[in-house]
Amino acid sequence: MQPKNSWGGIVKGLISLGLFLALWAVMAAIVQDSSMLPTPGRVAQVFWSEALSGEIAFHMQATLARVVAAFVLAMSIGSMIGIAAGRNPGFNLWAAPWLIIFLNLPALVVIVLCYLWIGLNEVAAVTAVALNKIPMIAVMMREGARALDPALDDMTRTFAIPRWTSWRHVIVPQLAPHFASAGRAGFALIWKIVLVVEFLGRSNGVGFQIHLNFQLFDVAQILAYAMGFVALMLAVEFLIVQPWERSASKWRRAGTAQ
């Protein structure tokens, strides 16, 4: 169950964040070289100036578009493969070796091969990220599909519930926690892979900017872009993922028998 955010929890979270910034500031003071480790204030300054120029919005938008495209592709295909494998042991016998191969294929190899085979374009970038993520989502969804309650399957068959109704009201709600886990893990990993993809072969996006600033040895810029994107991902988690999860698990908090 998702715990409700209390004021105490929020305050503790803010104190924890403050401690992180304090530690960072102390480290920067010890290093005393802003080209190696700039202070949080310096990074915030760079972030603000990039935000005012519109650069950061442009690059974050490009990265976010790739993240969303790869996420939708990976979730759709991964869920379909996973659910089919979980529901159909025969299909799983065929799919399992493929999943193991792709799970263990290094992300970098997939990215390089996609760029070599498809070209240095958006299709290759999104395909590479999605291919990296599909096996993990498929495996998570397969476990979810295996855990579906057979008694509810029996009920569905006895009452001859139409396929779409059964999918919507019986199967998807059982898979909701697995969708949430796969989605959250997928999102967290996808944006990191997107940065690598941009680093290696795109001319815009946060990954491209990090590549550029790496060559210029501008650590403040690298941290400003990284922090900006982390903040964006946290916003997605708190504004989209968690409210959806709370709504999907409303029945769990409804109380028990009186």
Added chain:
Amino acid sequence: MATCGDSAVKLEITGKSFGGTPVLGRISLTVAPGEVVAVTGPSGIGKSTLARIMAGLDHDFDGTCTQIGRVGMVFQNPTLLPWRSALDNIRIATGCDANAACDALDQVELGTRQDSFPGQLSLGQQRRVALARALAANPDTLILDEAFASLDEATAGRMRSLAQSILQGSRYRTILITHNLVDVVHLADAVLMLGQNPAVVLAEHKISTPRPIRDLKAEMAIVRRKLHWKTTDLE
């Protein structure tokens, strides 16, 4: 699925195995409209397997099951959707409208709990929702698989009375799976005792006295004697 009018359900099983191990032998069962046939026997004898065959959940058997029509089933566990309200559980399973679902809940005296989630209901109330769901399906054949098991005696008694009033005058062909003698004498018109391995019908008995005017103690004694039933529960 087509309705069956006044035809009786006929089940003729010549064999049923699980992984090469025979569990059911020759079993013949006929249930007429309005009739309640109890199938009883010790735990693990194959009563629920028989119920699954009749419900169309298991087709892997030797024999035939004809004129089953539309089935409404109350499972051993209530098997409700925990994420939907009592009303939605009935609507989703049966496709009926909200009014019909409300009527079904009223019939089991849960009209005031239509918005409750199953987790907010006691086991007895969940069983009543499951019964309401089976009734809302407007079934030709009603299968009650250990529908009163695991309830305290007072709740089980209320459930039996409720089931009796619902079944009285209905045209459902009802199969009552139970190992409880009290369920049998309260609700059944006929009782089949399964036994041996693989299971066959060891004894059967028709209860001729109509349900509402039955002398339960006297019927219990008769059923005990005829079916060689030693205790109240056949564990």
